[in-house]
Amino acid sequence: MSTVVAAGVGTLYADHGDWLRAYLMRRAACPHTAADLSQDVFLRLLGRQSLPPLQEPRAYLARIAHGLLIDQRRRQALEQAWLETLASMPEVVAPSAEERALILDALARIDALLDGLKPRVRQAFLLSRLDGMSYPTIAAQLGVSLSTVEKDMARALRHCYNVLLG
Amino acid sequence: MTRAKQQSGSLANIPDAILEQAFEWAVVLGSGVSRDADRDAFAAWLDSDPLHRTAWGRVQLVEQEFAAPRLDAAVGRVALAKADAKRRKKRRWTTGTGGLLTVLLAVVLVFGEPFHWQADYRTATGEQLHLTLPHGGTLWLNSKSVVDIETEGARTLVHLRRGEILLDSSKVPAAIKPQVVTAHGRFVPIGTRFVVARRDGVSELAVIDGRVRAEAHKGSTADIIAAGRGWRLDETGAGILPASGLEPGAWVDGVIEADNAPLSAVLDALAGYRYGWLHYESDIAALRVTGVFRLDDTDSALNALTATLPIRIERTTPFWVRVTHNTNP
Numbered sequence: 081m082s083t084v085v086a087a088g089v090g091t092l093y094a095d096h097g098d099w100l101r102a103y104l105m106r107r108a109a110c111p112h113t114a115a116d117l118s119q120d121v122f123l124r125l126l127g128r129q130s131l132p133p134l135q136e137p138r139a140y141l142a143r144i145a146h147g148l149l150i151d152q153r154r155r156q157a158l159e160q161a162w163l164e165t166l167a168s169m170p171e172v173v174a175p176s177a178e179e180r181a182l183i184l185d186a187l188a189r190i191d192a193l194l195d196g197l198k199p200r201v202r203q204a205f206l207l208s209r210l211d212g213m214s215y216p217t218i219a220a221q222l223g224v225s226l227s228t229v230e231k232d233m234a235r236a237l238r239h240c241y242n243v244l245l246g
Numbered sequence: 247m248t249r250a251k252q253q254s255g256s257l258a259n260i261p262d263a264i265l266e267q268a269f270e271w272a273v274v275l276g277s278g279v280s281r282d283a284d285r286d287a288f289a290a291w292l293d294s295d296p297l298h299r300t301a302w303g304r305v306q307l308v309e310q311e312f313a314a315p316r317l318d319a320a321v322g323r324v325a326l327a328k329a330d331a332k333r334r335k336k337r338r339w340t341t342g343t344g345g346l347l348t349v350l351l352a353v354v355l356v357f358g359e360p361f362h363w364q365a366d367y368r369t370a371t372g373e374q375l376h377l378t379l380p381h382g383g384t385l386w387l388n389s390k391s392v393v394d395i396e397t398e399g400a401r402t403l404v405h406l407r408r409g410e411i412l413l414d415s416s417k418v419p420a421a422i423k424p425q426v427v428t429a430h431g432r433f434v435p436i437g438t439r440f441v442v443a444r445r446d447g448v449s450e451l452a453v454i455d456g457r458v459r460a461e462a463h464k465g466s467t468a469d470i471i472a473a474g475r476g477w478r479l480d481e482t483g484a485g486i487l488p489a490s491g492l493e494p495g496a497w498v499d500g501v502i503e504a505d506n507a508p509l510s511a512v513l514d515a516l517a518g519y520r521y522g523w524l525h526y527e528s529d530i531a532a533l534r535v536t537g538v539f540r541l542d543d544t545d546s547a548l549n550a551l552t553a554t555l556p557i558r559i560e561r562t563t564p565f566w567v568r569v570t571h572n573t574n575p
């Protein structure tokens with residue numbers, strides 16, 4: 081373990097440990113889980129080679145915590161849905177085992193961010209941010225007005241922001 | 247206040263209003279059809295306040311969550327929708343009472359207020375919108391405008407929240423003509439075409455054809471305004487709106503038509519179609535202008551004004567424009 085990292089994590093813990101516990105308390109099912117997860121966040125940081133320069137340390141901690149908050153059942157349900165989808169699209173090349181872990185991790189994070197949004201808002205946002213479709217194309221595809229698409233985008237961003245950093 | 251907020255566990259330090267601006271920029275820049283003008287205006291916004299930069303950085307953190315390089319977008323999207331649908335189905339079964347409550351609420355909504363629906367529309371800078379109302383009538387939204395459209399039975403109410411609209415209800419039967427409502431009053435058409443605008447705490451009416459009944463919320467003033475006339479409603483009451491010299495509703499044809507209008511009125515109208523700031527000095531506000539100016543090229547319109555008036559245009563950037571008196575023409 082690098083001493084630089086250890087010192088950095090020590091400072092993060094002293095300055096933002098309480099804040100992170102409060103952040104997790106509002107999201108985790110019980111106080112014990114929140115305390116455990118908060119320890120996990122700092123343990124993960126200790127395992128790193130280096131820490132990036134942090135302008136927004138709390139945002140950085142929140143992003144790590146967000147990944148740890150995703151429960152196992154949810155992850156498994158998503159994996160199941162992903163495998164089914166992959167099977168129904170034979171033209172898509174199946175990713176390697178290593179890629180698969182990365183993809184499922186990213187998907188689980190996205191899934192947790194979008195949870196609670198209306199299906200149309202989710203779909204519009206994913207068409208834009210995953211597929212890179214333009215708003216006029218999305219409006220045409222979903223049969224809604226351009227201003228509805230724009231409103232959906234703002235709503236989705238605000239929602240994700242609140243889940244991740246709010 | 248910031249401290250209290252921080253202690254409660256929030257990331258804090260950024261006012262909600264700034265965060266909302268950052269969301270709006272993320273919406274604009276992620277549209278796939280944003281223009282150079284949008285990006286320049288965004289750059290100006292980003293530079294104008296360090297908090298803007300912090301807010302933008304945070305919104306980017308959110309956006310990065312969706313940058314999953316190895317993910318096939320279509321597969322990911324379908325898998326996410328599938329997982330969400332399963333979860334919703336499960337929730338419906340496991341939360342029976344919640345479901346029942348929802349049904350009861352829906353029953354109350356459906357039977358309590360029959361045929362009631364509401365929709366809102368807004369236009370961005372330089373944009374116009376043209377709508378056919380549910381029970382007839384045509385509505386145009388000028389640049390930077392917001393309306394809610396509400397129907398109750400056969401009646402349509404257009405709530406003007408911001409900006410300017412033109413309503414043509416000449417072909418709609420008298421009993422169900424759409425009405426316009428603002429914070430200051432209600433405008434009931436009598437066979438007609440008219441413009442309503444909200445500016446600085448005032449609701450302004452300009453009647454083009456037919457007549458309009460204007461009712462102030464405050465007091466019991468109601469007046470019938472004839473074609474070619476203007477009326478104003480504000481917090482204190484109602485009164486005649488002197489002619490501005492601008493042809494009302496000419497923006498529907500994409501132009502400003504000025505007939506001996508004060509320069510301030512023309513510049514204010516052009517500013518509604520521009521990003522950034524258009525400032526002018528008070529000593530040139532009353533100069534008189536006659537002419538037709540296109541709204542799709544406001545820079546040319548500004549240049550055209552310098553040809554006939556003793557004014558000078560200073561462009562610090564395309565988004566910071568000052569109009570001043572030209573003392574040595």
